[in-house]
Amino acid sequence: MTPRPIALRGFILDAPTRHAARGIPDGAILIENGRIAARGTFSEISKLPAAADAEWLGGPDCAVVPGLIDIHAHIPQYPFVARIEESLLPWLKRYIFPAEKNFRAAEARAFAPFFFESLARNGTTLAVLYAAIHEDSAHECFAAAEASGIRAIIGKVMMDRHSYGDLEPDKILPVSIEQTRRLIQRWHGAAGGRLEYAVSPRFAVSCSAEMMRAAADLAREHGTWVQTHLSENHLEIETVRALFPEFPDYTSVYEGCGLLGPKTILGHCIHLSPAERAKLRASGSIIAHCPTSNLFLRSGTMPWDTIVEDGIPFGLASDVAGGPELSMWRVMRCALESQIARSFSTPCRIPSPAEIFHQSTQGAAETLGKGGQLGTLDPGKEADAVLLDLSEIIPSV
Ligand code: GUN
Numbered sequence: 001m002t003p004r005p006i007a008l009r010g011f012i013l014d015a016p017t018r019h020a021a022r023g024i025p026d027g028a029i030l031i032e033n034g035r036i037a038a039r040g041t042f043s044e045i046s047k048l049p050a051a052a053d054a055e056w057l058g059g060p061d062c063a064v065v066p067g068l069i070d071i072h073a074h075i076p077q078y079p080f081v082a083r084i085e086e087s088l089l090p091w092l093k094r095y096i097f098p099a100e101k102n103f104r105a106a107e108a109r110a111f112a113p114f115f116f117e118s119l120a121r122n123g124t125t126l127a128v129l130y131a132a133i134h135e136d137s138a139h140e141c142f143a144a145a146e147a148s149g150i151r152a153i154i155g156k157v158m159m160d161r162h163s164y165g166d167l168e169p170d171k172i173l174p175v176s177i178e179q180t181r182r183l184i185q186r187w188h189g190a191a192g193g194r195l196e197y198a199v200s201p202r203f204a205v206s207c208s209a210e211m212m213r214a215a216a217d218l219a220r221e222h223g224t225w226v227q228t229h230l231s232e233n234h235l236e237i238e239t240v241r242a243l244f245p246e247f248p249d250y251t252s253v254y255e256g257c258g259l260l261g262p263k264t265i266l267g268h269c270i271h272l273s274p275a276e277r278a279k280l281r282a283s284g285s286i287i288a289h290c291p292t293s294n295l296f297l298r299s300g301t302m303p304w305d306t307i308v309e310d311g312i313p314f315g316l317a318s319d320v321a322g323g324p325e326l327s328m329w330r331v332m333r334c335a336l337e338s339q340i341a342r343s344f345s346t347p348c349r350i351p352s353p354a355e356i357f358h359q360s361t362q363g364a365a366e367t368l369g370k371g372g373q374l375g376t377l378d379p380g381k382e383a384d385a386v387l388l389d390l391s392e393i394i395p396s397v
């Protein structure tokens with residue numbers, strides 16, 4: 001039986017390009033069989049034959065936007081938001097590694113459904129996520145994602161240096177690869193393609209070159225995503241320089257291990273040199289821009305205008321718990337404010353709100369190869385949309 005059509009009424013807002021947003025003040029979209037069948041004014045849509053049978057949701061006090069996209073956050077870290085430390089490495093050691101160590105299967109089973117519900121409540125319908133190091137715990141995260149109906153790219157972190165895992169040093173690499181392979185086989189492409197796997201070597205500080213090479217091989221073999229962190233903090237960058245003196249810079253470490261490419265998502269990328277940015281551009285690698293985290297952990301401000309000029313694909317991200325909130329509205333606002341703050345000391349182009357909204361919707365969808373499927377409210381796309389009751393949320397957005 002074909003499902004009953006759904007019609008969403010409200011201020012229809014999306015941003016197909018980074019140059020402008022589009023709005024229909026009292027508009028509507030009609031959804032048939034999970035796809036957007038029509039977009040227009042309320043008066044146009046309500047005259048369509050299918051609209052008479054449709055379940056109507058929303059109204060003049062509502063807004064309809066594409067589902068928001070968060071391309072970098074950590075599931076086990078959400079209960080540990082707002083833990084102040086002077087910078088990244090002490091924060092990881094004091095709060096984050098202990099939190100992830102304790103995020104075993106039982107904790108994941110109890111917590112992950114709440115995490116995915118929280119994403120939905122914040123309007124996020126596609127998220128790229130890290131689980132903890134434990135295989136069974138990552139499995140529970142995938143199961144919760146499947147049950148929630150969200151679209152997600154998830155991976156279990158891999159670390160073989162300063163690891164909080166409980167394996168003997170000589171077992172870490174082969175076991176981590178085997179665990180990752182099993183998770184890929186079970187979950188990559190599951191839930192009708194809504195779930196995908198990201199091979200997730202944490203960052204070069206906590207991974208040997210052997211582990212990063214093996215991770216890259218595994219991702220290539222199975223066609224999965226890769227996610228890691230790059231150039232977030234000065235002490236981190238110095239540590240990588242000391243660990244890998246044979247490479248000229250941090251980005252070259254990942255390049256040398258085969259980790260760069262169009263399915264690689266690199267968190268932060270604040271302090272890159274022109275040569276490093278050229279490597280990202282040439283490889284098609286994607287930046288996850290995490291403005292709330294970059295301020296909270298005092299890491300710096302990513303040069304938005306330079307990244308755009310260089311043509312490096314990027315999307316916005318909450319980086320919970322480096323960023324204190326899952327809300328992509330807060331992340332978008334912080335992206336704007338942090339570029340304004342940056343402009344006080346460095347002359348730079350400040351992105352418009354429409355450009356920032358684009359990078360959290362269609363722009364992010366394009367970087368993830370899903371721009372034809374979601375990201376705007378155009379007819380033909382999947383009905384990946386959020387209905388906001390503005391009378392409920394003002395002034396908290
Ligand atoms: N670098 C390595 N691991 C992490 C993490 O969990 N969060 C952030 N913000 N940076 C990292």
Ligand code: ZN
Nearest residue numbers: 072229267319
């Ligand atoms: Zn992160």
